[in-house]
């Protein structure tokens with residue numbers, strides 16, 4: 559086993575869970591009513607190692623929408639289907655130093671990276687327009703959902719239609735980004751922007767649980783091979799790129815501090831979920847809806863700090 563004494567490891571995870579539980583900081587996202595209604599006390603932690611050992615504590619079977627945690631996945635699928643060179647003709651690799659939904663492009667008039675809204679919308683345009691362009695919107699939805707399911711080893715991946723419909727009607731900023739990028743010719747030729755926006759909202763509205771998210775994170779930790787099914791879902795080159803950008807850009811405008819303090823690739827989403835990857839070791843999924851002002855889960859960030867206080871998972875711990 560990759561973690562020989564799994565029992566004592568999970569004792570620590572349990573301890574971190576209880577350390578973070580009373581943390582009442584942060585605010586649940588309220589830009590749509592469906593998210594505003596989430597119980598701020600919801601708190602779950604799931605672990606899945608690269609050799610398939612599992613541990614969960616708290617609300618780990620309650621579905622939430624994956625929101626921005628879809629960004630590393632759609633980026634990984636685009637790399638897989640199109641190659642790195644093709645994808646990075648359209649999107650950069652640089653932290654933006656700004657909020658996740660800021661109306662801003664880099665000096666080359668490309669979105670800074672695929673982990674913020676602008677970059678993820680462009681990645682969605684690549685998946686729509688360059689990958690299997692003959693597919694109808696419904697076929698493309700199935701294609702992506704099927705990829706997500708394979709990354710999750712067949713565990714719960716759903717779709718929340720109420721959130722999708724709400725996202726669509728409270729998305730002035732995302733539409734602004736969409737038009738701004740169309741003005742700057744950020745999309746491949748023949749892109750139907752309206753369909754791309756719908757596709758982006760669909761990706762954000764996919765549902766997962768802590769348990770299924772931990773399998774996704776473990777598939778990334780395992781170089782693209784799902785530890786549950788042993789299926790190779792992504793090439794290790796694609797996963798390397800995904801992890802590199804999760805490391806530098808995955809926590810919005812906290813990414814630099816997170817890389818400094820925690821030193822692990824991670825991605826957060828507005829529903830309060832987080833994917834954390836300990837390469838070659840395990841995936842961890844966290845869910846706690848209250849967010850800090852930068853948009854990261856308060857308990858989630860605290861948990862990661864606790865984790866690296868005890869374990870030498872920080873990339874530069876073993877020097």
Ligand code: GLN
Pocket residue numbers: 625626627658659675725732762826827828829853
């Ligand atoms: N649906 C959200 C948006 O596009 C997702 C962003 C996030 O999770 N931060 O604004």
